[in-house]
Amino acid sequence: MFKKILIANRGEIALRVIRTCKEMGIKTVAVYSEADQNSLPVKIADEAVKIGPAKSTDSYLNYQSILAAAEITNADAIHPGYGFLSENEKFSELCQDHGIKFIGASPEMIHAMGDKSNAKDTMKKAGVPTIPGSDGLLKNIEEGLQIAKKIKYPVILKATAGGGGKGMRIVNSDSEFKDAWEKATIEAKAAFGNDGMYLEKFIEEPRHVEIQIAGDQYGNICHLSERDCSIQRRHQKIIEEVPSPFIDEKIRAKMGEAAIQAGKAINYEGLGTVEFLVDKNKDFYFMEMNTRIQVEHPITEEVIGHDLVMEQVKIAAGIPISGHNYHPNAFAMECRINAEDPFNNFRPSPGIIETLHKPGGYGVRIDSHIYSGYTIPPYYDSMIAKVIVKANSREEVIKKMERALSEFVIEGIKTTTPLLLKILKDPDFVAGNFTTKFMDTFEY
Amino acid sequence: MFKKILIANRGEIALRVIRTCKEMGIKTVAVYSEADQNSLPVKIADEAVKIGPAKSTDSYLNYQSILAAAEITNADAIHPGYGFLSENEKFSELCQDHGIKFIGASPEMIHAMGDKSNAKDTMKKAGVPTIPGSDGLLKNIEEGLQIAKKIKYPVILKATAGGGGKGMRIVNSDSEFKDAWEKATIEAKAAFGNDGMYLEKFIEEPRHVEIQIAGDQYGNICHLSERDCSIQRRHQKIIEEVPSPFIDEKIRAKMGEAAIQAGKAINYEGLGTVEFLVDKNKDFYFMEMNTRIQVEHPITEEVIGHDLVMEQVKIAAGIPISGHNYHPNAFAMECRINAEDPFNNFRPSPGIIETLHKPGGYGVRIDSHIYSGYTIPPYYDSMIAKVIVKANSREEVIKKMERALSEFVIEGIKTTTPLLLKILKDPDFVAGNFTTKFMDTFEY
Amino acid sequence: MDIKDIQALIKFVSRVGVDEVELEKDNFKISIKKNQASPVTFSENAAPIAQPIYQAVPASQAPSEPSEVASAKSTKEDNINLVEFKSPMVGTFYRSPGPDKDTFVNVGDQINVGSILCIVEAMKLFNEIESDVAGKIVKVLIDDASPVEYGQPLFLIDPS
């Protein structure tokens, strides 16, 4: 097992990793920028090394400083958390070169999944469902009709030069195709001076459902069930939950199998997440794979009873996994609290936490690096706390989350808590009746 | 289901009950003494009624005030928590008389278990093992020898007027009996002027292991496994855990069955705890039954995945239980943090909480009513927080508890946290090798 | 002087009413200054942090407060000599012994120690509440048949 792990990150995920290391008896090194001098991870790590100024590119994204910090502290592994260098091929390679274990994916795996079209090809070959469509540009209307027939309506025509909905048409049947094609090409020509079109299956009522997988150094890969992350705003997840209210045991097994296939295709080692879009018919399509721990990993921990960061560390140290899949034995939900003003276009709200009172009690978990008197710096991500609850039904989970959020007192800055409380009371949300478009029309 | 529950208690257990009520959609009424005006339960309950001055006998033990508070707020049930009126036969009866559901035992059940010798007789009849011994005073040495032979050595001779170890002798064999009898009677005569002696089985290396039971209004009774509470000081529990490091599946089944027998003997309804002493041979003996929620109930919640306060409320509302027994699916431990100075003979340390930072993260639960700026009043129990952790092995649980306690910052008063941290590092504690005498010899 | 002594010294300085201490002893020298602006640092810090956390208005009290009554506090400030007569128990406040009966006391009435002022009903018991002061009833602070808490002011009495 590792003797000392350097955490190449900040905020709650740095704290998260340090906590597990402490529980495993592994020494920790926090690295920090000038802006994070008084941060909680710096305070509780065994050692802390200042690596640069506030700007991420000069500190948390600075390979050289982070590796030098590992060298001067004799750390034998680096945990990158999420974001920053966690999916950086070059950094993973540099760690290898310097004999420091990168607790994450190898350069090859990151490479295979980092490029979207690469990843899609790999998945297709592995038999993982991807969104079907034309291979590049359509030659003519006839080819479009042929492909549409093959992949089944509805389909979406998209201008290759497109954007902002221009040169885009949803087509529901053969009879609509010609008209849509003509209008879209004219529009694209006018808007972009380019009427090249391609075609894809149109995903109706999409949900974001991702599968957590784990693979060890010996080729064993298993899945740890799904997380429904459909409640998002501009691709930023807001609330995540497991089980997905939309997924049953049968679909879970199919998606889990597909995610394992995805992992096997690249000989995946470590924890990873395969993101799928699920349409109204419960057909699912590969979106992308994240080769790192996710922000929302705690809800999986709550329902399978295992510490995922501990699993990451064990896998990196060469300990084999059991290899069997895990299914949720409870219901869990996570709300992300951001230092943003939800009633003012989500304007960031850095500043001093004047008053802090965290909720507690049965089934309530808080992952947060803030403390009373802490100053949230303006340079980084605005997430300041994750509230995770667990109970025996979705209804109980929602009630518990409401209770927990309403006990949470954070004064001195604006937070997204009031928005979260409103979502929790929304009848569609309560009914589990939502798609990734939920926030587009949600009134608050 | 009840519409409004009055909580006839204070501190963490009042908060505990209010939280579950909120999650169940039940309105809450806090009652409080003048000393608890600014307490957290008062702040978060839907309503709060001041019932008297600081002195418990005039507030939290004042039947009339509490029932009047229930009347003026139209509460349809009263949850008594633990301590105060929770096992008060008269109060339970008064609630009945006033048509308010007492969420606890009936007057008859409290009566049956409240008197120790009553309880022992009832248990004997029900076939629950009790500590064997003479029925009252021994007539002579021959009777003593006869009983000792029957219940097996070692036995303990005790002076009926005794105290402080005087007139008390442990006897290991027939051959020692005569000498012990003579010395003990002489000593008793000299010390108390009364040489009446009785005899009991001597419990070697006793552990305090209690079984949580639940019974509904329809005669179903089940057990929810054990809690090991051997780490105690002057009968005050300090650390509790489940599973007991001393109990295996077979003993658990036997003790569980005995506890169910105990409950059946008095037609028990609600949650209750049957306390046993377990000796070095894993023989166990009934001590007493608590007809209320216990301080240490959270560890059971953690390992069986059910909210015990919710179970209490449901049972009181007439909802049947499943009736099957629950076995621990994880390891859990609770440390009680008291506002006391462990290095100054546990002198109470009331006062203002100047700085408060609570630990968090995976598997860490805090049940506490304190907040930054809260003044701990000097009038009541000194327990200010319970830290509950859960993990997949006893070793992990201990590591996690250490991690959590060392993150916990409470400044302005003295607490027992340093003592707890020392116990967690004790080799005998770590090995699970301890009895109820542990604290008698523990050096700190 | 070891660390414990030094700490004790600093603590001592922070508690006592001095602003600055300088100490030189053998090869040892210490100088301790105290913040002059805030002599009661901790209570000043604690109050503004603790209090805004929650609103602690008991809901049961709100509906029962008669609209014509000024808050007890402001009345008290205006009439420095008046005495608040507080409820000695929780229950329901009645101004008369029964629905058709006269009220025990009215504004302007002269009362003595032992005069019955009202009834507070708790657990179906009608507890007659006697005055512990002599004087004149200035104000009745609670509406008839309203719930009252322990210690809630019921009457304003001019004891002069």
Place this chain on the structure above:
Amino acid sequence: MDIKDIQALIKFVSRVGVDEVELEKDNFKISIKKNQASPVTFSENAAPIAQPIYQAVPASQAPSEPSEVASAKSTKEDNINLVEFKSPMVGTFYRSPGPDKDTFVNVGDQINVGSILCIVEAMKLFNEIESDVAGKIVKVLIDDASPVEYGQPLFLIDPS
């Protein structure tokens, strides 16, 4: 007085209500002040509550601090005109280009903008560190071959 005592002392000072502590003992001198210059009301509240929570002394720094060096802060106060030359990166500090080579600079040396002061090794790269001021080396703050953090003072330079 070892580092643990000093840490305990600093923590203690930050917790109790004092603003400044100066301590001189044998060849040892320490000066602890609390932040008086916080213009925002809240930071005055927050500081004494937040800061004493943890000791934020990076452990990696502790063993590398040479005993002859007074704390950077107090030195700075005593020598208001001196400039701290800080490490532009994390790594290992070397005073000479190789084990048997002469040091780049010594106390008393006159240096110019662009003079090489030392090497900071990171990832097996030996980065020659150039001065951005002209002046005279007054003090070398770090022992040879010690780890240094970003921004850690390496030299005191008198630019006059």
